[in-house]
Amino acid sequence: MPAIAIIGAQWGDEGKGKIVDLLAEKVKVVARFSGGNNAGHTVVNQLGEFRMHLIPSGIFHPDVTCTIGNGVVIDPATLLGEIEDLKQRGVSTDNLFVGDRAHLIMPYHILLDGLEEEARGSGALGTTRKGVGPAFADKTSRMGIRICDLLDKDSFGKRLSFVLEYQNNILTKLYGTAPLSLDEIYQDYCRYGERIAPFVRETDVIVKEALDRGERVLLEGAQGSMLDLDYGTYPYVTSAVSGGVSLGLGMSPANIEEVVGVFKAYVTRVGGGPMPTELGDECGDLIRDQGREYGTTTGRPRRCGWFDAVVARYSSEVNGFTSAAIMKFDILDVFPTIKVCTAYEIDGVIHNRPPASSTLLDKCQPVYEELPGWQCPTSDIRRFEELPPQAQAYIRRIEEFIGCPASIISVGPGREQTIMVRPIP
Secondary structure, eight states: OOEEEEEEOSSSOSSHHHHHHHHGGGOSEEEEOSOOTTOOEEEEETTEEEEESSSOGGGGSTTSEEEEOTTSEEOHHHHHHHHHHHHHTTOOOTTEEEETTOEEOOHHHHHHHHHHHHHHGGGOOOOOOSSHHHHHHHHHTTOOOBHHHHTSHHHHHHHHHHHHHHHHHIIIIISOOOOOOHHHHHHHHHHHHHHHGGGEEOHHHHHHHHHHTTOOEEEEOOSOGGGBTTTSSTTSOOBOOTTHHHHHHTOOGGGEEEEEEEEESSEEEOSSSOOTTBOOSHHHHHHHHHHTOBOTTTOOBOEEESEEHHHHHHHHHHHTOSEEEEEOGGGGGGOSEEEEEEEEEETTEEESSOOSOHHHHHHOEEEEEEEEOOOSOOTTOOSGGGSOHHHHHHHHHHHHHHTSOEEEEEOSSBTTSEEESSOOO
16 A cells, blocks of 8 residues: 655644644554654644654554654664653553664764854854754765664774764864764764664665555655755755655655645744745734744744745645645634735746745745635634635635645644544545
8 A cells, every 4th residue: 555745845843743643543654754853743642742853753653663764864862862751651662663774963963063053153054953964964975874883883883983083173173172082972872772773673674565565654754845955945954855755765656645745824934044924023923922833843933924825836846745734723813814925026026936046035025915814713623614714715725826635724733623624545
């Protein structure tokens, strides 16, 4: 049976964790395929509120196998901390497995992430400083260290000795910092390796065998499409769009039956980079307060703005969305009128797609369409037909822009606060 991909359609933080948690009860495997612990997924269920950064959101379903694929970069301390937290709160991690080819975030990656940000000064990217970018850079430059390396201490020691000499040269000669200790890192990571070893598997094989058996697999993305290295607002980027599934999990794209784009009913962004519909007024503050828009990973206040249909349409084209999930719809309940950005204007010229250049995108002025609000609570509504006519019209207008139906509308953080417009196959 083919797979279902869950993809962030904006700048991340759209609510993918809730969608994965909702759909996980219908699948056998939930597989995380990209990003690192700079991503944060919040799940609210009968056990409470959980904030995770590496472990797939399907972990709350005991019959579901959860895998962290080879496309993810892993901070072992963060992973082990999440495992321990889940266990202490009564959630089993017996069905959690980590890809043996996944790359590790090392102490020098975290240090370099901060030093590079400081060196950029006013041009800082606003990274989470978790070491994710430098880890991916090392992966590409063939300087990375992988999970499988930890399972052979002799091999790991030799690999670390070579790589750390190179990294210490950068730290000491370029940034003037003290070198990192080879023995300290080696001992720490050997201990991590011993604790992670029981979870290590060939996760690509787990996914392939599940698909071969005709079982349904849910593919969990991280961050958002506008943070993609190739198609996002470069250089303010980090993650991968739906095409990253194949590389991150070692599976054929032909196995993907449905691609669900996850949108907020408005937009948010953390960190630097252009955001044409950003609101620096009371409306933006109200959205932030009502939606509790603070980063799961950093706690930083998110930048908030009206729904950007230019970004939504572009994201849908790049990913091939077959359906959409509209999240935090209830946050708009208080507004008498709601705006949707339908196009950009630069020096009198109308643009219907985001320009490749972040400099140009920063100059874009939003062209708005104004829609009537509904000004009544929606958090207790469970059927689309019961939504106020204005709310239904807002959803239908978004569907027109993104070119696919809205299958799910979230009207609150809880599992039950969900309107299932149509079933996800």
